[in-house]
Amino acid sequence: MIRINQLKLPIDHTREDLAHKISKELKIPEHNIKKIQIVKQSVDARKKDHILYIYTVDVSADKENQIIKKLKNPQISSAPLNKYCLPEYGSQTLAFPPVIIGDGPAGLFCGLILAREGYCPIILERGEAADVRRKKAEAFWMGEKLDLNSNVQFGEGGAGTFSDGKLNTLVKDPVQRNRKVLELLVEFGADPSVLYVNKPHIGTDVLGNIVSSMRQEIIRLGGEVRFSSQVTDFHIEKGRLTALEINGAEQLNLEAAVLAIGHSARDTFEVLEKRGVPMEQKSFAVGLRIQHPQTMIDISQYGPGNSKILGPASYKVTYQSRGGRGVYSFCMCPGGYVINASSEEGRLAVNGMSYHARDGKNANSAIIVTVTPEDFEGTGPLAGVAFQRKLEAAAFSYGKGKIPIQLYGDFQANKESREFGDIAPEFKGAYTFSNLKEMLPPYIGEAFIEGMEDFGRKIQSFNRKDAILAGVESRTSSPVRIPRNEFYESQIKGLFPCGEGAGYAGGITSAAMDGLRIAEEICRRYRPLK
CATH class of the missing domain: 3.50.50.60 (FAD/NAD(P)-binding domain)
Known part of the structure; x- marks a missing residue:
């Protein structure tokens, strides 16, 4: 098959448009195309008034080698043939099933x-x-x-x-x-x-x-x-x-x-x-879940109206704090919910969840800060587990068993929130206002705010005062x-x-x-x- 990279089409194109574009790129009649297989589809949203799909496609046609040789286009080549294969069986015999x-x-x-x-x-x-x-x-x-x-x-x-x-x-x-x-x-x-x-x-x-x-x-x-x-x-x-x-x-x-x-x-x-x-011990990251209106994220990422074709938008943001800690978004859930993801008595952790339709009102993600073994108390292999448990016990206590939440503006001001702003919350599990800034170690809270202010320059209104925070996001990866x-x-x-x-x-x-x-x-x- 012939592989074509960087094939660009408007987001409202049809299958016929794709076939016509391939025909044009390969300089062959459309009836000579036997099969089209999409290998990759991504979105180029750098120009909000001209968003494009970018494709990699594999195409079956007559005389493929001749077509590739004639075109001399670096974006057109033979499709790789590598395919997943298991090794040959070993010679040892198992007395019991694995x-x-x-x-x-x-x-x-x-x-x-x-x-x-x-x-x-x-x-x-x-x-x-x-x-x-x-x-x-x-x-x-x-x-x-x-x-x-x-x-x-x-x-x-x-x-x-x-x-x-x-x-x-x-x-x-x-x-x-x-x-x-x-x-x-x-x-x-x-x-x-x-x-x-x-x-x-x-x-x-x-x-x-x-x-x-x-x-x-x-x-x-x-x-x-x-x-x-x-x-x-x-x-x-x-x-x-x-x-x-x-x-x-x-x-x-x-x-x-x-x-x-x-x-x-x-x-x-x-x-x-x-x-x-x-x-x-292993480094990982901890932080808080944040909720924004999904429409705000859609407009920032795609411009007005384009999410009707592209679906709810996602984002990925990263920042290096002045203290050297990474701050980044994790497990972003378009049109999703913040959920109580606890698994131990007296400890509380949150996560994000979306259904297939991603049709919830809010976008949520974890904004997390890296922690290393130097932050843990103790030197044993499970010191990171103890670190997580301490944060989760604090979250349970601050929320009185419910998900503790706070608006971002109040987090900055280090005071408990009293009422929501223009964002309606989307939770699975009971929640209550608290002071998450007070709950977190100072170095995490300070890096979190630094990151949020930087993200506000990348995604308009990301650092809005009424963004809803929930804690604690502690199960980002294994601590061992x-x-x-x-x-x-x-x-x-x-x-x-x-x-x-x-x-x-x-x-x-x-x-x-x-x-x-x-x-x-x-x-x-x-x-x-x-």
Whole structure:
């Protein structure tokens, strides 16, 4: 096929316009074009009165090599042929099926690949199925008691199930794992456009159905998915993992375990530390969620009226504070909600969530500030966990169990808010006015304000006084890393740290890609069970 880069068209173009443009670029009649495959679609919004789609497309036509040679255009070449492939099976024999601890993106995609290759994996998930945990989360938001094992953080699909379902990643991908992840998501129900749009998303409502369908496929192929099955201990003999304890009672013997716990599995981190599994402190970021009217973001990013074609706009802003800390937006949710994402009693954390339609009134994102081990109290591997817990306990206290909120102008003035401005709040979970500036460490609050003022120069009115803040956003990434060698194995033999909780991913797509990476290593070592 022929690949064409930098193909530019107006945002209101038709499929016929695209074919005509390709015909013009290749200098061939349209009837000679056999197939058009969109590889990438992005938006050039630098000129608000002339916004363009920019495409990369692969085109099938007669005499492709002759066309490329004749044109001598650096933007036109042969389409690359590289495709995702699994390695040849290894020679070792497994006495037990591989076990995957955690059913988030890393564990789920690892399990799906292994199931399709005949390894009959067992996935252990402390939470419940996606539809059940959704009901639990909604009940919690309405005031019922928090379920410590089935909530926004724990359960089928992981924390990403309650998010915007964003699929973009900055991970370099020479072996096409990213493409494979997207193809699998489409296979199980995602819109095919996620294969090529620049910033694809699924939406929390659709994502739950997709992960459930993937689970059913794993089971159909001979795998197991066990819910309400928390790993409570690790049996290690002579430096090798030999068995897992489940729910404090059952023992499951094994030879290979994929440690795909999420970034909030703090009690599991504690067990790992107790059993001598090497872990390290890791930098991460904390901050607050901010809400703006979605129409304000749309006009700033696209100009008036264009969001009707392009959909709700997103943004990404970054700043380096005078003190050297990074301040940046994270997990931006167009047309979304700020949600109570707590998973521990007496502690409160927030996150953002959008449905597929992204039709909420507000845009929200986390504005977060980097923290490093130098900010933590203590030197142990779980000092970052303690740092998070301290902030979350303060958030719970300041909000009296509800989400503590404050207007940005009052945050600057260091006083509790009393009433909303022109922005109507969009929350999942009860909320109350408080003083978030007082709640945060001074160095975080000062860097936050610096960043906000800079962002106000990049996006008009971003630093408006009535922007609604909510805290605390503390679960941006794992506070620990569980080291692994070049074969993705811990110092403890048979244990394969994987995904976001182990410190090797930062979002749905990168976690799923890491799950594929571990599945490849298991295939490389062992024969399938059937």
